[in-house]
Amino acid sequence: MAGSVTVQSTLNQFLSTDSLDSHRRKVCRRLMDCRTARMGGMEMRCDHCKARTVHYYGCRDRHCPQCQGRASQRWCERQRRSLLPVPYFHLVFTLPHALNGWVQLHPDVVYRRLFESVWNTLSQFGHQTKHLQGELGMTAVLHTWGQNLSRHVHVHCLIPGGALTEAGEWHGAKHQYLFPVRALSRRFRGRMVSSLRHSVRTGEFHRLQDSDAIDGILNEVMQKEWVVYARHCLNQAETVVDYLARYSHRIAISNGRLVSQHGDRIKLRYKDYREDGRQKTLQLEGAEFIRRFLMHILPKGFMRIRHFGYLSNRTRRRKLTAIRQALQKPPESDVEIENGSETQRSWPCPRCGDGVVHMVRQIPRFNARGLVTG
Template sequence: MTKTATLQQALTRFLDPAGLDRHRQRVCTHLLACRTEVMGGMVLQCSDCAHVQPHYFGCRDRHCPQCQGRAIEQWAERQQANILPVRYYHVVFTLPHSLNGWVQLHPEVIHRLLFQSAWHTLRMFGRDPKRLDGQMGMIAVLHTWGQNLSQHVHLHCLVPGGALSDDGNWREARSNYLFPVRALSRHFRGHMVSALRKVATAGDLHRVTWPGDVDEQLNTLMTTEWVVYSKDCLEHTPAVVRYLARYTRQIAISNARILTVDDHQVILRYKDYRDRERHKPLILDGKEFVRRFLLHVLPKGLMRVRHYGFLANRCRRQRLVQIRRALAVVEPAPDADMAASEAEPTYTCPHCRQPSLQMIGILSPQRPSCGPPPNHQEQRYRT
C-alpha cells in the first residue's frame, strides 16, 4: 500500500455519502479525486534520462493530507520573518468537552466565540496597568482534534512576551508563564459563557432544542475548571512556529499515521500523552474512522488562522517597525530564500534522481461518474 493512497482507500471502502451534508460530500469528493486522473495533470519527461511519467494535480482542499505542503512552508517562513527578538509564549485555550455537541450543531458560532474570548482575555490582561499596560499581539490557530481523532477543540496561540505602550515603548513580560494561568482560565471561562448566553438569547443557538439545555449547560460550565496552558518558548520559538504551521492547512490525520486499511478496520499510530508520549497503534472500525475524520471538516469560509493586536494584518508592518525601533534592533532585510520558495516547483526524476523533469504535455481532467466536479486549482499549467 502506498503512503499517498491510505486515506483515499479508507474513504473509498467505508464512506457512506448518505446522511452527509453537501459540504462534507464535496470535501470527500475532493479528497478521493486528489492526485488522480480525475484532476488532470501533466506529462513530464526527464531531460537527462528521457524517463516519462504523469503528474496529477492535487485537489488543494484544506482538509487534504496530500496537499498544501508548500503553502505550509511559506506560511512558516512569513511568520519567521516577523519574529521579534523577545521572549515568546505558547498559550493554549481549550473548550470543555461538554461543548462538543454545540460545536457540531453551531460550528461557526462556537469557533467565532472561542477566538474572540481567547483574544479578549489576553488583551484585557495586557492592557491592565498593573501588568503590561499596552497592546499585545497574538497568532491563533484552531485545532479541533486529539491524537485519536476525537473532538478536542482548542486554540494554539503564539504570543510575543510584551506589549506596545501608547507612548511607543516596549514593555517586556518577565515571567515564564506570561500571566497567572488560573486567572487566565477564570477570565476566559467567564467571557466565553457570557458570550454563549448572549447568542443563545439572540436565537443564534436555535439547533439546541432540548428544553432547558442552554441554561443547564451554561450553569454547569461556570462550575467547571477550564484548561489554559501557558509556557515560554524562548529557546525554541522557531519550532513552535513550525508546529503551528502544520495545522494552518491540514486537518486531523496525515497519511504517515495510517498504518493499515483492510476490509473492516483502520489501524493508525497515535501518541499517548498519558504514557510518556509513547507511540501506540489504535484500531478503529472503518465507519468509526470515517466518522471521526469528518468531525473535523470545518465550515466553508471559516478562517482557521487569525492575527490580533499589533500582529493584525491591517497594522502589523507599522507596529513591528515601532517595536523594533523601541528595542533598538535593525529591521531585517528581505529573505531571498522566501522569494525562492515561492517560485514554480521543480520535479525530481524518480529514475535518475535529478531535478530535470519537464512538461511535454497535459492530461485533461476526467469528470467522476457522480458527485460535483473537482475543485480544479491548477489551470496555470494548461496551455
C-alpha cells in the same frame, strides 16, 4: 490481510455521501481526487535519460493530508518576516467536552465565540498587567480533534513576550510564563460562557430548543475548572518557526499515523497524554473512522488561523516597525520569498540524477462524468 492505508483510500472505500451536506461532499470529493488522473496533471520527460513520468495535481484542500506539508511551509515562510527578536509563549485554551453537542449543531458560532473569548481574555491581561500595560500580539490556530480523532476543541496561541503601549514603547514580559494559568482559566471561562449566553439570546443557536437544557449546560461548565496550558518561553527564532509549522496546517490525522487495514478495520497510532504521551494503537471500523474524520471538516469559509493585536493583518506592518524601532532592531527586509508550486515546469530527474525533466504535455482533468474540464 494487512495493506497500505491512507485517508484517501479509506474515503474511497468506506465513505457514503448520501447523508452528507453539500460542503462535506465537495471536500471529500476533492480529497478522493487528489493526485489522481481526475485532477489532471503533467507528463514529464528527462532531457538526459528520456524517461517519461506523469505528475498529477493536488487538490490543495485544507483538510487534505497530501497537500498540507507544502502549504505549511509556504505559510511559515511568509510568517517568518513577522518574527520579533523577543521570547515567545505557547498557550492552549480548551473547550469543555460538555459543549461538544453545541459544536455539532453550531460549529461556526462556537468556534467564532471561542476565538473572541480567548483574545478578549489575553488582551485584558495585557492591558491590566502592571509591567505590560499595552497591546499584545497573537497568532491563534483552531484544532478540533484529539489524538484518537474524538472531538477536542482547543486553540493554540503563539504570543510574542511583550506589549506595545499607546506611546509606542515596548514592555517586555518578565516571567517564565506569560500570565498565571489559573487566573487565565477563570477569566476565559467567564468570558466564554457570557459570550455563549449572548448568542443564545440573539438566536444564533437556533437548533437548541430546550431553554432548561441550555441553562443546565452553561451552569454545569461554570462550576468546573477549564483547561489552559502554558509553555515557557521560546527564545530562538528557528524554534518559533518550527512551532508555526507544527500547528498551523495540521489536520485531524496524517497518513503517517495510519498503521494498517485489516478488512473493514483501520489501525491508527496515537499518543495517550493521560499516560505522559505514551504511544498506543487504536482500531476503528472503517465507517467509524470516516465519521470521526468528518467531524473535523470546518464550516465553509471559516478561518482557522487568525492574527490579533499588533499582529493583525490590518496594522501588522506599521506596528511591527514601531516595535522594532523601540527594540532598536532594524526592520526585516520585506523581500518576497519565492515558492515552488505544482505548476513548476522542470526539476532534476529523480531517476538518473543527471538530467532535468521538462513538461511535454498538459493532462486535462475530468469531471464526475468523465468529461474534460477547463
